[in-house]
Amino acid sequence: VPAYEQGQRCGLIAIVGKPNVGKSTLMNALVGQKISITSRKAQTTRHRITGIATREATQFVFVDTPGFQTQHSTALNKSLNKTVMGAISDVDLILFVVEAGNFTLADAKVLSLFKPGIPTLLLANKLDQIHRRADLAPWLKSMQERHPFTEFVPMSAKKRDDIQRLFGICEKYLPEQGWFYGPDELTDRSEKFLVTETVREKLFRFTGDELPYTSTVVLDKFSEEKSKEHKRFMRIAVTIVVERDGHKAMVIGDKGERLKRISTEARQELERLMDAKVFLEVWVKVRSGWADDEARVRSFGYE
Numbered sequence: 001v002p003a004y005e006q007g008q009r010c011g012l013i014a015i016v017g018k019p020n021v022g023k024s025t026l027m028n029a030l031v032g033q034k035i036s037i038t039s040r041k042a043q044t045t046r047h048r049i050t051g052i053a054t055r056e057a058t059q060f061v062f063v064d065t066p067g068f069q070t071q072h073s074t075a076l077n078k079s080l081n082k083t084v085m086g087a088i089s090d091v092d093l094i095l096f097v098v099e100a101g102n103f104t105l106a107d108a109k110v111l112s113l114f115k116p117g118i119p120t121l122l123l124a125n126k127l128d129q130i131h132r133r134a135d136l137a138p139w140l141k142s143m144q145e146r147h148p149f150t151e152f153v154p155m156s157a158k159k160r161d162d163i164q165r166l167f168g169i170c171e172k173y174l175p176e177q178g179w180f181y182g183p184d185e186l187t188d189r190s191e192k193f194l195v196t197e198t199v200r201e202k203l204f205r206f207t208g209d210e211l212p213y214t215s216t217v218v219l220d221k222f223s224e225e226k227s228k229e230h231k232r233f234m235r236i237a238v239t240i241v242v243e244r245d246g247h248k249a250m251v252i253g254d255k256g257e258r259l260k261r262i263s264t265e266a267r268q269e270l271e272r273l274m275d276a277k278v279f280l281e282v283w284v285k286v287r288s289g290w291a292d293d294e295a296r297v298r299s300f301g302y303e
């Protein structure tokens, strides 16, 4: 921790909510770079991911979390929920993200986890999908009766102005203290983590709903070589782990087309994010029942 400097502010802000409300999209917009993968599917985010934004004297340390799972109690889901609970226990501010105008049982379940004492903003996201703003007023009122939210922030994670406004709102909840990270740091996650997450994002995006959420990506090889042009050259190999032979066929696709698309798009994105030339091999392996095997879940990198 750097020495305290006069006027510095710094604090932790947890981004919490049910799956698919836009938590990771929001964090990436706040950090100004893709730190956390996103897709239309639940369980895209499986880890606590820190995203850092330093603006003038204030350092905002955002913590993106998995969507809280209420459906099945597998070993993987228990681990995801533990991650959420850990992330909300010791923060300065909670952004409780919901879809504007929408509040379901799954949202209520997340809300019930919050302990009193931590300021909590109701962040009503995807406002761009609401066509008549007037419809929102009664909904906001009902939300007010539900929980003592400190503030309401109807917005869209996809609108730049809303993101700027959100910084101003969050700032006043952060204590005066020295920064936790350097001014240019964007995340606490490593490049190795970025690799498996990027492949998993493409996997989630390019397979239909038929591919169950119980697939993951593990890193087999990550090495850097010096190339003649002085650009970094990375040799990377990963394995996509699925639960059944049928899922493996689904990932590989007709004549290997889908696997090729997944690896090409992942490689291109990694080259951009790591500013390097990347050689990427992607394998597919079946490990039946891994998501309900605590030891396996841990060995694949979940807490």
Ligand code: GDP
Residues within 6 Å of the ligand: 017, 018, 019, 020, 021, 022, 023, 024, 025, 026, 037, 038, 039, 040, 041, 042, 043, 044, 045, 067, 125, 126, 127, 128, 129, 155, 156, 157, 158, 159
């Ligand atoms: P998470 O599961 O809560 O982390 O949600 P993601 O960030 O992965 O987003 C889920 C889906 O919602 C993605 O398809 C996003 O593009 C979409 N999304 C996120 N924020 C907004 C928003 O403000 N407006 C609209 N229309 N879509 C959004």
Ligand code: K
Residues within 6 Å of the ligand: 019, 020, 038, 039, 040, 041, 042, 043, 044, 045
């Ligand atoms: K998602």
Ligand code: MG
Residues within 6 Å of the ligand: 023, 024, 025, 036, 037, 038, 044, 045, 065, 066, 067
């Ligand atoms: Mg997410």
